[in-house]
Amino acid sequence: MTEQSRLVTVGVLALQGAFSEHLQLLRLAGVSLPIDDSDKITWSFTEVRTEEELSQCDALIIPGGESTTMSLVAERSGLLEPLRDFVKASRKPTWGTCAGLILLAESANRTKRGGQELVGGLDVRVNRNHFGRQVESFEADLDLPFLETLNDSSITREHVKPFHSVFIRAPVVEKILQPQQGIQDEEASVPETIIAPSKVAKINIHDSSIEKGVEVMARLPGEAVALSNKDITARATGDEGNIVAVRQGNVFATSFHPELTGDARIHTWWLDQVLKAIERS
Amino acid sequence: MATGLPTTNGHHPNGDDSNNFAVKAGLARMLKGGVIMDVVNAEQARVAEEAGAVAVMALERVPADIRANGGVARMSDPALIREIMDAVTIPVMAKARIGHFVECQILEALGVDYIDESEVLTPADHAHHVAKHGYKVPFVCGCRDLGEALRRIEEGAAMIRTKGEAGTGDVVEAVRHERAVRAEIERAAEILEEDGKANDATETSLRTMAKSMRVSYELLRQTAELKRLPVVNFAAGGIATPADAALMMQLGCDGVFVGSGIFKSGDAAKRAKAIVQAVTHYQDPKVLAEVSTGLGDAMVGINCESMKPGEKLAVRGW
Numbered sequence: 001m002t003e004q005s006r007l008v009t010v011g012v013l014a015l016q017g018a019f020s021e022h023l024q025l026l027r028l029a030g031v032s033l034p035i036d037d038s039d040k041i042t043w044s045f046t047e048v049r050t051e052e053e054l055s056q057c058d059a060l061i062i063p064g065g066e067s068t069t070m071s072l073v074a075e076r077s078g079l080l081e082p083l084r085d086f087v088k089a090s091r092k093p094t095w096g097t098c099a100g101l102i103l104l105a106e107s108a109n110r111t112k113r114g115g116q117e118l119v120g121g122l123d124v125r126v127n128r129n130h131f132g133r134q135v136e137s138f139e140a141d142l143d144l145p146f147l148e149t150l151n152d153s154s155i156t157r158e159h160v161k162p163f164h165s166v167f168i169r170a171p172v173v174e175k176i177l178q179p180q181q182g183i184q185d186e187e188a189s190v191p192e193t194i195i196a197p198s199k200v201a202k203i204n205i206h207d208s209s210i211e212k213g214v215e216v217m218a219r220l221p222g223e224a225v226a227l228s229n230k231d232i233t234a235r236a237t238g239d240e241g242n243i244v245a246v247r248q249g250n251v252f253a254t255s256f257h258p259e260l261t262g263d264a265r266i267h268t269w270w271l272d273q274v275l276k277a278i279e280r281s
Numbered sequence: 282m283a284t285g286l287p288t289t290n291g292h293h294p295n296g297d298d299s300n301n302f303a304v305k306a307g308l309a310r311m312l313k314g315g316v317i318m319d320v321v322n323a324e325q326a327r328v329a330e331e332a333g334a335v336a337v338m339a340l341e342r343v344p345a346d347i348r349a350n351g352g353v354a355r356m357s358d359p360a361l362i363r364e365i366m367d368a369v370t371i372p373v374m375a376k377a378r379i380g381h382f383v384e385c386q387i388l389e390a391l392g393v394d395y396i397d398e399s400e401v402l403t404p405a406d407h408a409h410h411v412a413k414h415g416y417k418v419p420f421v422c423g424c425r426d427l428g429e430a431l432r433r434i435e436e437g438a439a440m441i442r443t444k445g446e447a448g449t450g451d452v453v454e455a456v457r458h459e460r461a462v463r464a465e466i467e468r469a470a471e472i473l474e475e476d477g478k479a480n481d482a483t484e485t486s487l488r489t490m491a492k493s494m495r496v497s498y499e500l501l502r503q504t505a506e507l508k509r510l511p512v513v514n515f516a517a518g519g520i521a522t523p524a525d526a527a528l529m530m531q532l533g534c535d536g537v538f539v540g541s542g543i544f545k546s547g548d549a550a551k552r553a554k555a556i557v558q559a560v561t562h563y564q565d566p567k568v569l570a571e572v573s574t575g576l577g578d579a580m581v582g583i584n585c586e587s588m589k590p591g592e593k594l595a596v597r598g599w
Binding site: 014017018020021023024025049064068069072073076077098099110111112113114128132134137138139166168169257259260261 | 285286287288301303304305307308310311312313314315327330331332333334335336368369370371372389392393394395417418419554557558560561562565
């Protein structure tokens with residue numbers, strides 16, 4: 001009998017936005033991921049539009065797009081609560097880019113009038129469309145030290161190369177919040193800020209990294225941004241730079257779009273993280 | 282929806298990235314699988330946002346009224362565009378007349394997120410479209426066939442839509458234009474594949490085709506290799522129902538513009554939501570049946586077959 005191959009299903013939320021770009025890079029990453037027992041893993045990369053499709057997934061990407069559209073369509077398609085279960089109760093690996101970062105935040109501001117539904121999972125406050133309108137969208141090279149943790153020497157050298165990133169009407173992480181079991185109740189009292197509803201992790205899932213709180217994975221150097229709006233510049237370009245990538249336990253998020261670059265390094269790193277999470281569970 | 286756009290082709294075909302083409306084409310990618318709705322005031326813009334529109338098109342009059350009122354249709358009053366930009370957080374697009382580069386400068390100064398150089402307004406130049414590469418703001422342009430689409434892309438359009446026949450509520454022209462684009466891409470792809478690899482005969486045939494379309498060989502070849510337009514491709518012009526929207530998606534469009542179809546119908550909010558759901562679940566007839574139910578009156582519409590040639594807007598553009 002041949003060795004049993006393990007099927008790992010990674011979904012990309014396909015309600016709206018740049019989901020096909022993520023699927024293309026996942027396929028590239030799935031082939032290039034340097035793992036010792038790669039012959040035992042069979043990847044399945046799939047579009048997710050329904051609760052049933054989500055239930056097949058071991059991990060999920062929430063792509064870039066319009067976060068208001070995605071949350072409204074998710075709600076009307078009966079996906080909002082299943083998504084919260086996936087991220088916050090089952091604690092499965094989830095990665096959000098741009099709009100995905102907004103949806104995965106426990107708190108967000110500058111949303112549409114009347115707010116919007118959030119999935120939550122990351123104890124951060126996100127400032128939506130932080131850099132302004134489309135004419136303020138930009139590209140920048142980022143140093144992403146976490147890519148160096150991929151344990152294959154043949155590609156480690158390449159990781160030193162900065163990651164060319166595209167920011168489109170992008171959000172940033174404005175504030176790291178204290179990890180909370182329930183809702184972010186302090187945030188609820190901040191004007192014009194919305195929060196995600198509480199969802200407690202299932203008892204059999206113990207992930208101490210969630211309690212440890214949010215890790216900052218990348219910052220955008222202040223001088224990388226040339227803003228036309230001087231009011232925003234003053235606040236945005238602090239010495240440390242804006243937080244543009246974070247991780248907390250099973251949830252990873254970036255405010256930029258790795259799916260628009262053709263560079264699959266972050267996808268490769270994340271699939272490796274997915275495998276590690278599956279091994280732990 | 283169409284075959285996936287490769288992740289890295291958001292660049293000007295001539296390799297000129299100085300004008301942020303990746304960022305301009307990138308916003309269009311973020312709109313894929315979504316609905317862009319025509320709105321004439323802040324209240325309608327809010328209805329569109331609550332319905333789940335990915336963007337709104339700020340206009341003084343929807344195409345059906347432009348058609349009914351006649352006269353010269355121009356860029357909207359900046360006050361109206363600003364009012365709509367203040368009302369919603371989703372991207373706001375606005376229309377400029379074909380060839381009217383000063384209207385485009387004004388729209389860029391206002392900070393709109395996308396400019397539609399549109400045949401729905403009265404053309405300002407009988408021979409030239411706006412040279413779009415120099416702007417920071419991205420452009421969407423209409424097309425009836427592949428040549429027109431590629432000419433607009435060469436001028437700098439970061440997104441293409443079918444022209445359809447705006448303000449009619451009749452989807453037939455949008456279908457005609459989308460099918461024309463696809464048939465010509467297929468023909469180009471067949472030329473490429475005939476001999477399995479590039480040779481002199483292939484190149485000559487493709488060059489002849491490019492010449493007849495008045496586009497560069499390089500761009501036509503790239504399109505033939507991709508087997509799709511090299512930028513995001515939406516449907517527009519005459520879409521009035523969830524079924525129309527899903528039809529265009531199944532024909533290979535990346536998303537849908539709805540103009541008069543929403544706010545000229547009986548229950549605009551309900552129809553807007555239904556069309557949004559239909560574009561996400563365009564392959565699921567059960568969902569389409571559900572969202573098509575009880576929407577009230579669709580816009581009355583004009584049968585395109587009964588129109589005189591001079592009444593058609595799609596013929597504008599060169």
